[in-house]
Amino acid sequence: MPFTCLYNIYAAALRSVGDSRTPVRFLIVSCLINIVSDLLLVAVLRMGVLGAALATVLAQGVSALLCILYVNQSVPELRFPWRELRIDRRLARKTLSYGSLTALQQCAQPIGNLVIQGTINTLGGSAAAAFSAARKIEDIGLLPGRSIATAMTALIAQNRGAGDAERVERGFRKGMLVELVSGLAVCAAVLLLRAPLMTLFSEDREIVAEGLAYFSVIGFCYWLPCLTNGMQGYFRGVGAMKSSLFATLTQISFRVAATLLLVPRLGVSGVGLACVVGWSAMLLWTLPFRLFLRRRADGSAAARSKLIS
Numbered sequence: 001m002p003f004t005c006l007y008n009i010y011a012a013a014l015r016s017v018g019d020s021r022t023p024v025r026f027l028i029v030s031c032l033i034n035i036v037s038d039l040l041l042v043a044v045l046r047m048g049v050l051g052a053a054l055a056t057v058l059a060q061g062v063s064a065l066l067c068i069l070y071v072n073q074s075v076p077e078l079r080f081p082w083r084e085l086r087i088d089r090r091l092a093r094k095t096l097s098y099g100s101l102t103a104l105q106q107c108a109q110p111i112g113n114l115v116i117q118g119t120i121n122t123l124g125g126s127a128a129a130a131f132s133a134a135r136k137i138e139d140i141g142l143l144p145g146r147s148i149a150t151a152m153t154a155l156i157a158q159n160r161g162a163g164d165a166e167r168v169e170r171g172f173r174k175g176m177l178v179e180l181v182s183g184l185a186v187c188a189a190v191l192l193l194r195a196p197l198m199t200l201f202s203e204d205r206e207i208v209a210e211g212l213a214y215f216s217v218i219g220f221c222y223w224l225p226c227l228t229n230g231m232q233g234y235f236r237g238v239g240a241m242k243s244s245l246f247a248t249l250t251q252i253s254f255r256v257a258a259t260l261l262l263v264p265r266l267g268v269s270g271v272g273l274a275c276v277v278g279w280s281a282m283l284l285w286t287l288p289f290r291l292f293l294r295r296r297a298d299g300s301a302a303a304r305s306k307l308i309s
Contacts, residue, residue, distance in 0.1 A: 004060050004064075007027075007060065010064070010078075011026075011027075013071070015150075015154045016154060017075065017078065019075070020154065022070060026070075029062065029063065029066065030060065030062055033059040033062055034056060037055030037058050042055070097241070098241050101241040101244070102241065108248050108249055109248060111252075115259070116256060116259045116271065117131070119259050119260060119271075120263065120271060126207045126210055130202075130209075130214065130268060131210070134214050137190070138222075141189065142225055142226070144182045145179055145182050145186075148175060148226070148229065149229035149233030152171065152172065152175035152233030153237040155175070156172060156234060156237025157237040160237065165297060165298065172230075175230055179223075179227055180223055183227065184223050186223075186226070187219055187220055187222045190222065191219040194219060195208070195212060198215075210267075210268045213267070213269045214268045216269070216272075217273055218276065224276065224279035225279055227279075228247070228286075231282070231290065243289065250278075250282045250285065252278065254274075254277050254281040254282075256274075256278075258270075258274035261274075262274055
């Protein structure tokens with residue numbers, strides 16, 4: 001855990017000064033070390049689960065060490081003597097405030113997913129297996145949208161801190177455009193390849209059929225979660241953490257309610273439709289609310305300009 005925390009801290013700090021490539025390079029090195037160590041410790045030395053754990057710790061330790069060495073040698077604005085490491089109470093309160101809201105947000109999603117999974121389980125083993133496989137495919141397909149949202153957060157936060165409202169707005173619009181294109185690409189890939197993708201997990205005809213029924217509904221709508229990710233990236237970038245939390249609660253609440261209502265009637269297809277309901281409900285209020293935040297920021301900037309003049 002200390003290695004993971006150190007890597008995340010240094011990677012976030014590097015992104016905050018505009019260097020998003022270096023943390024990725026170190027992560028790639030870490031993944032390669034993990035793979036080679038797994039093969040050596042598990043496949044060759046037969047150390048089993050202990051070997052896998054040691055390989056993971058080694059890889060994480062290397063990624064953290066590379067970040068620390070790189071910052072100390074190449075990024076002077078992030079370099080500091082360890083003796084100067086002390087708590088800034090004001091900043092600590094702000095960090096804990098942001099962190100606690102993010103933690104609540106991260107908890108809401110899996111709790112909702114437990115309820116959804118429990119509802120799916122009532123349909124039988126084939127439906128549960130199909131949904132589990134479909135979610136794995138989804139998780140891979142939606143990774144680009146989450147990464148784009150992270151980039152939007154860094155870009156918007158940097159330019160908000162610099163007082164460049166025009167670049168914040170441009171970054172949001174271009175980020176949302178990239179999110180939309182990414183989502184449409186995922187839609188096309190899933191709709192074209194849904195049958196071979198499902199057979200990677202099972203050749204049971206009933207399981208594959210359930211998975212195809214799910215993708216036949218949700219496969220047209222993966223651009224929606226990409227847009228919701230973009231909105232979350234914007235909210236985090238402007239520091240509107242409560243809005244980000246409420247957006248997640250809106251999405252998961254509507255999704256769970258729709259799942260409980262639709263699954264008994266439509267089966268696995270109802271879960272796909274419930275996801276669409278949740279994403280749409282979130283966008284219905286977050287898009288107008290973003291305009292409100294923008295106007296409020298523009299008003300504050302104009303008031304500061306008058307005060308200065």
